Amino acid sequence: MTSIRPRRPAAALLSAAAVTCLLITAPALAATVSGSKIAKALKPALTAQQHTTATSVSCPSKVTITAGGKFHCTATFASGDKGPVKVRFKDSKGSYAWALQNLLVKKLEKTIEANAKSHGIKSPDAQCPKVRKIEKGDDFICDVFGSGGSGATYTVKQKGLGRVSFTLTS
Numbered sequence: 001m002t003s004i005r006p007r008r009p010a011a012a013l014l015s016a017a018a019v020t021c022l023l024i025t026a027p028a029l030a031a032t033v034s035g036s037k038i039a040k041a042l043k044p045a046l047t048a049q050q051h052t053t054a055t056s057v058s059c060p061s062k063v064t065i066t067a068g069g070k071f072h073c074t075a076t077f078a079s080g081d082k083g084p085v086k087v088r089f090k091d092s093k094g095s096y097a098w099a100l101q102n103l104l105v106k107k108l109e110k111t112i113e114a115n116a117k118s119h120g121i122k123s124p125d126a127q128c129p130k131v132r133k134i135e136k137g138d139d140f141i142c143d144v145f146g147s148g149g150s151g152a153t154y155t156v157k158q159k160g161l162g163r164v165s166f167t168l169t170s
Helices: 010-025 035-050 105-118
Strands: 032-034 054-058 062-064 070-077 082-089 096-100 125-127 139-145 151-160 163-168
Touching: 032 035, 035 054, 035 062, 035 070, 035 082, 035 096, 105 125, 105 139, 105 151, 105 163
Parallel strands: none
Antiparallel strands: 032 062, 054 070, 070 082, 082 096, 125 139, 139 151, 151 163
16 A cells, blocks of 8 residues: 655745744843842842932833843932932843932931031021932032021032032031
């Protein structure tokens, strides 16, 4: 008995070859990580670095892990400050570095107001620039206005990582 094998149409063979080619040359899917997982890790780290409670951190819902890849999260602090946190993947395994981008100005103003009060200024109201990038070595001025026309000027110097020193200059 002779068996008869049906012939495959040429189109079917070409389709099978094309699928095989796609499977061989398609890049591997990139790994992703949940932004909420990163936000959960950033919250205590920001609190420790800034010495004030990070009340919330939000990041994009899903982030693709690629070496050198960057994205931003937003942190809110008990001081009322809110600012961007830059996150950069160090490798394709998901290790990352982060940096708060803006100085916590409201926290700084409250600290300066307490200092001004200790220098005899009644009801001090510190007014610093509303947004200030974190930049080591940066100097700027904050003015303090008190009741009865009293006031002062403070020179603030950034020491890096959101830390500052300030001096009463007038």
